[in-house]
Amino acid sequence: MSDTELRNDGRLEDEHQLDADDRLRPEFVDAVLDAVENGDTEEAHRLVEPLHPADIADLFELTPDERRAPLAAAVADLLDGDVFAEMNDYVREQLIDALDARQVADIASELDTDDAVAIIEDMDAEDQREVLRAMEPDDRAAIEEALSYPEESAGRLMQRELIAVPEHWTIGDTIDYLRGHEELTTDFWEVFVVDPAHKPVGTCALSWILRTPRSISMADVMQREQTLIPVDMDQEEVALRFQKYALISAAVVDGSGRLVGMITVDDVVHIIQEEAGEDALLLSGAGEGDINEPVVDSYKARVRWLIANLFTALLASFIISMFETTIERMVALATLMPIVAGVGGNAGTQTLAVTVRALATNQLTQSNTARAIGREIRVALLNGVTVAVVIGVGVSIVFGNPMLGGVIAAAMMTNILVAGLAGVLVPVTLDRFNADPAVASSVFVTMTTDSIGFLAFLGLATASGLVG
Amino acid sequence: MSDTELRNDGRLEDEHQLDADDRLRPEFVDAVLDAVENGDTEEAHRLVEPLHPADIADLFELTPDERRAPLAAAVADLLDGDVFAEMNDYVREQLIDALDARQVADIASELDTDDAVAIIEDMDAEDQREVLRAMEPDDRAAIEEALSYPEESAGRLMQRELIAVPEHWTIGDTIDYLRGHEELTTDFWEVFVVDPAHKPVGTCALSWILRTPRSISMADVMQREQTLIPVDMDQEEVALRFQKYALISAAVVDGSGRLVGMITVDDVVHIIQEEAGEDALLLSGAGEGDINEPVVDSYKARVRWLIANLFTALLASFIISMFETTIERMVALATLMPIVAGVGGNAGTQTLAVTVRALATNQLTQSNTARAIGREIRVALLNGVTVAVVIGVGVSIVFGNPMLGGVIAAAMMTNILVAGLAGVLVPVTLDRFNADPAVASSVFVTMTTDSIGFLAFLGLATASGLVG
Secondary structure, eight states, X not given: OOHHHHTOOGGXXXXXXXXXXXXXXXXXXXXXXXXXXXXXXXXHHHHHTTSOHHHHHHXXXXXXXGGHXXXXXXXXXGOXXXXXXXXXXXXXXXXXXXXXXXXXXXXXXXXXXXXXXXXXXXXXXXXXXXXXXXSOHHHHHHHHHHHTSOTTBHHHHOBSOOOEEETTOBHHHHHHHHHHOTTSOSOOSEEEEEOTTSOEEEEEEHHHHHHSOTTSXXXXXXXXXXXXXXXXXXXXXXXXXXXXXXXXXXXXXXXXXXXXXXXXXXXXXXXXXXHHHHHHHHHHTOTTXXXXXXXXXXXHHHHHHHHHHHHHHHHHHHHHXXXXXXXXXXXXXXXXXXXHHHHHHHHHHHHHHHHHHHHHTTOSOGGGHHHHHHHHHHHHHHHHHHXXXXXXXXXXXXXXXXXXXXXXXXXXXXXXXXXXXXXXXXXXXXXXXXXXXXXXXXXXXXXXXXXXXXXXXXXXXXXXXXXX | OXXXXXXXXXXXXXXXXXXXXXXXXXXXXXXXXXXXXXXXXXXXXHHHTTSOHHHXXXXXXXXXXXXXXXXXXXXXXXXXXXXXXXXXHHHHHHHHHXXXXXXXXXXXXXXXXXXXXXXXXXXXXXXXXXXXXXXXXXXXXXXXHHHTSOTTBHHHHOBSOOOEEETTXXXXXXXXXXXXXXXXXXXXXEEEEEOTTSOEEEEEEHHHHHHSOTTSBHHHHSBSOOOOEETTOBHHHHHHHHHHTTOSEEEEEOTTSOEEEEEEHHXXXXXXXXXXXXXXXXXXTOTTOOTTSOHHHHHHHHHHHHHHHHHHHHHHHHXXXXXXXXXXXXXXXXXXXXXXXXXXXXXXXXXXXXXXXHHXXXXXXXXXXXXXXXXXXXXXXXXXXXXXXXXXXHHHHHTTOHHHHHHHHHHHHHHHHHHHHHHHHHHHHHHHTTOOHHHHHHHHHHHHHHHHHHHHHHHHHHHTTOOO
16 A cells, blocks of 8 residues: 555545655646646646645745745635744745735734744844734734743743643533633643642643543642743753653743743654754754755855864864975875874764764763763774774785884874764863854864874874884 | 752652753762662662652663662662663663563563563563563563564554544543543543544544533544554654654554554654754764664774775875875975865765755755755855865965965865765765665765865866976
8 A cells, every 4th residue: 555545634635746755746846836837826726725734835945936936826825824834944934025014914813822933033123013013912912922032942932822720620620611612722732730820730631631530620630740841941951851751741931930831742843853953964064054044144154164174174284294304205195194184083073973962862961971981982992993904904015014004003093092082072071161062073073183193194104214 | 940949840859860951960870879889778769769760761871881780779669661661772771681581571561562662672582582471461462563563663663552433423422431441541642533444534632522512423523634654654754744744643554554553742752853863973974873882883883984984085095196296396285185175075064964954854855956956056156265265365375376375276166066066966866766865975975075175186286387
């Protein structure tokens, strides 16, 4: 049975929209864009209408910049809040810019606070004011309050729509309340139990409410051990807390402990994915690394690190220049020296990636730092011996010069060991000083492995009397 | 208000267990280990007892290998299934090895199928058989069935415990069923509606059940558009699907479309985090990159890539050797050449990280590959011009040789452009051939930037007549 058939989804009868990996098929995207280009709005609408909001968002991301506005015009009535909430930030900004304040206000009003805030927070101050003016007073107040919290904090991430009930209610009271109030949210997985001061005293999963007789008190069913999120907590910490305690939703409290909002796991999943994925980008100095980012922004983010890398390369260059006489006497050294630096750099990057990951997931703490360093030294010794033997024997044979083989083997061994040490010490030190270990570690580690690589190899070649 | 006070958690009265980042404080870990070492089991037990299972798991991870068994003995009655389910694979394996089959069977019996499978799947075949023999027939059958699915598939990840009701039931029928059957799971967030052949026809979030009058039919409340997971789907695809459609739970179906299990988002969150985080590790060739992995396993994983890197470095080395005469005449070239290769390598890694990320999150598909390549070329041109000007002017002045400055600028420009192209083409090509783009890309890209760096610089130096 094919994957698409399995999707038991009335809206996905056309099995040619998605490939086996849930990506929109290029043929489908082309068909939609061709229809738009040919002015066949009806056909474009017919094709897009059955898509899930997340897939409509993807369609816009896959559409070239200049063709997004015509596409948006063709399927305007399908562009609801859910589509915008699922869309890449850059693509959304571009589309939002093309809409007037009234339209943005309508879209934002459909959404939970957190999604509305995500759309509005990126607009410039003037547009933001205009959109807020066009909204209902209630919605506006909620969004203005959210915007008063720092970016990437729990206050921005939470929704105000939640279910809170007093401790003295029974299960029956809670069910009657939920049945009797049309206006309540349907987007909740747990009910919060609060005291008269609106401070959370317990949490009750919906499955418990459904499995308990009506007469039982909420206080007897709720779980008193709950994980609360301070409203100013950074979203990365929120994500780690959700993950560690396997939370589905959590109450957000203000400075005085009062319940002010709720965060649900589906909002956190994106953050977990982003935060975990950004290590590779940060380590390479690629900034946000979003393929929808404007070219100039990518350039600005990346060139800084290339220039930093250039300056650290100058140090290596200076070290080589100290051995110019040695190289002149034996030019084979110039041929071989990048091997020592390169493999050392790779070994450093390996240790760095492991350490940064362990720090990000709270697996590496002060309690086991010494052990982690010892572990990396042992791995480096094994790697160093292996690579040193291979290159040492190879060079001895190819150049017919065992002394040269010995020198390169010793230099390689030294550099891989230094790489292992730098790969763990640099990020751990940055972390100790509350700097993001993924951000600048690479530059320091590469500088170290390049410099030590050239210094050890050329220095040993000189000191050993290899070069007459 | 401090973070710890906010945790409103009866079990966490001692505010000295966790630091602000939810990590166990080193002083606390030391206090527990000292108590164990001094034979004060009572004190160790008193300290560990209030911890959340996830924190007890962390405690074992933070404890040195040789001290884990005594700690386990001291707090044996606190080591329930939840603690093992939260524990790092390597640490768990080590502890499980120390237990007999009866004890492992007891622990596994407490857990949902997915967590029990996670504990049992890593044991060797003989131990596995022994544990399964010691289990109740029902539990054994469920686990044996799960083990029949491929590793890292939906079948391993799902739990069999779920709530499925027939379409003709009312909300009231469902609530009565849930209240009347003690033995049902409490760990569910949605109810699945199935037809007589046990094929899912709809899903109903618990909040809808609670908000709807008893007399209404399930068929009228359930959502018919549901995302089904084939039992043999790879866990990475499962994770992407959960993320894309913001799922809390999803039905797992077998080849004939029958409901066989359920996956909940809390099981997927770990996978999202692991899959997103592994890019940095794979790109560097660090394998699984787990700090709890035995040293020999880390060595085996990493040394392969170092040796691969060594062989690609030989190609660069060979290219340099073709220009030995040039270098002999102007040894400054040997000093400067690593700069061109190094900065080019960094530029390639940046593009590579961005591309691998975009492929992993399904943002880069066939529809926008050409655009992504065009984008990277433009970023590379901007980066290339900037870095080339800086190094060109610098070298012209320092060496008093504008010709040398021109040569290094042109070589740098070329290499950064090639780096951008290789950084996007290599992973896209690997992905097109269904290979993991994060795994081998780095080796190819580094080989390219090293080779082109030396070739362009030394070649231009020779061809331009710079060297007399």
